[in-house]
Amino acid sequence: MRQATILVVDDDREIVGAIAKLLELEGHRVLRAYDGLEALEAVHGQAVDLIVLDVMMPRMDGLSATLAVRRQKNVPILLLSAKSEDADKIAGLSIGADDYMAKPYNPMELAARVNALLRRYLQLGAAGAQGPAGSRLVNGGLVLDTDAKTLTVDGADVRLTPTEYKLLAFLMSRPGHVFSAAQLYERVWDEPCYNAENTVMVHIRHLREKIELNPKKPKYLKVVWGLGYKMENIQ
Amino acid sequence: MRQATILVVDDDREIVGAIAKLLELEGHRVLRAYDGLEALEAVHGQAVDLIVLDVMMPRMDGLSATLAVRRQKNVPILLLSAKSEDADKIAGLSIGADDYMAKPYNPMELAARVNALLRRYLQLGAAGAQGPAGSRLVNGGLVLDTDAKTLTVDGADVRLTPTEYKLLAFLMSRPGHVFSAAQLYERVWDEPCYNAENTVMVHIRHLREKIELNPKKPKYLKVVWGLGYKMENIQ
DNA sequence: GCATTTCTTAACGTTTTCTTAAACCCGGGC
């Protein structure tokens, strides 16, 4: 299964840490949040494939968060709760959650359920649903719609080739993070990089040509001398 | 939620009867089978939206049945088992089941989980799942009547073959969204795509022949090179 | 059981995109 981005939300930082470690071992990328509002923020603008959400949290509880997230995105939600009352499970599943586990949970079962949810969600097209907001990555004037696979730069449509699209989508999903050419090759092409750094650079250049006003002085796609490339995080 | 067809499989006829009654109260249509082989037969012949499957059965057990069904169809599967061992749950979920409940189960929770699975499966676009409300899909000059299964292009009737109809209905239900040939195959044919991309392309071409003024320069059914096809969203 | 329609498969042509390699340029240390 391809790597997925999973948001883990619980007010207990230890629990978040434990679940994060577990899911990272499964090969996923994990984002963390410590209450419902933070979760909502994290979901906004970012590509999240699944949310593991505790029901009991301060500020905004898990059920309210489920409803709020559903209004924006169609991402699968797995609820966690200390309560094993059937009524709670039924309530959670009824308002839009995809699965419900009672604490204490078996970590392996949690991983298995997460994988089962991801399997279906990703395989069914990862975005089959026209979620209210659609799946879009935003950074400065760049808007990448991952449903329609289209890019607009300051509102103007820009045509990308498949490799350019995948490369840009990857960089935009991790703004600010620096990747070496070899890392980019392995993540985007999904095969070991054997002297293919230059290939990546050529695509970087093509991308700059398309998204930068002045490709010589890039505003988005910056080089970090000796280390790699990054998508500059523009508020 | 629209009425769904659910296959309930258990060697204990009483249990099948009880679950069937429960799900019928929820407004679903229920098919019954009493072992894995019967289940396979039922799935083969009919359109099934979800399967509730007992793990312990004669002739062919639930896990084998899960594997066998998955080889043909992509329908969600909820496993039921007398064993509450975590290892069994994990095994079930790993081989392709979507959910797992241990007996004795709370009937209301079973119903809630069934509904949660159906919600996502149907909404993510099980082939041919068209809401009764919007019985016509309109896009530009295309009008697809999902009740009568008829298409008009700029007012003129156009005959579609069954496969063409399903493919077009799927694409029109998500205008603007790009799907790869493999995704289209899996969602329209509802079976794993094994080198069947070309089949999809041929049907795409036939559709273009029927709905496009100039099939070489399609206005509706566009290709996004390297990524897939989409139904262009005409205001 | 036969006739008709529809689907699948495979081969080939066309278009687009990717990769490669070589030349060039720039930043920073000396």
Add this chain to the structure above:
DNA sequence: GCCCGGGTTTAAGAAAACGTTAAGAAATGC
């Protein structure tokens, strides 16, 4: 200011993806 290890640019050949056609297989209807 010169040198060197990157980084950038260019262009052309190779590869991949799509389009088209046709024929045989399968399903359907009579």
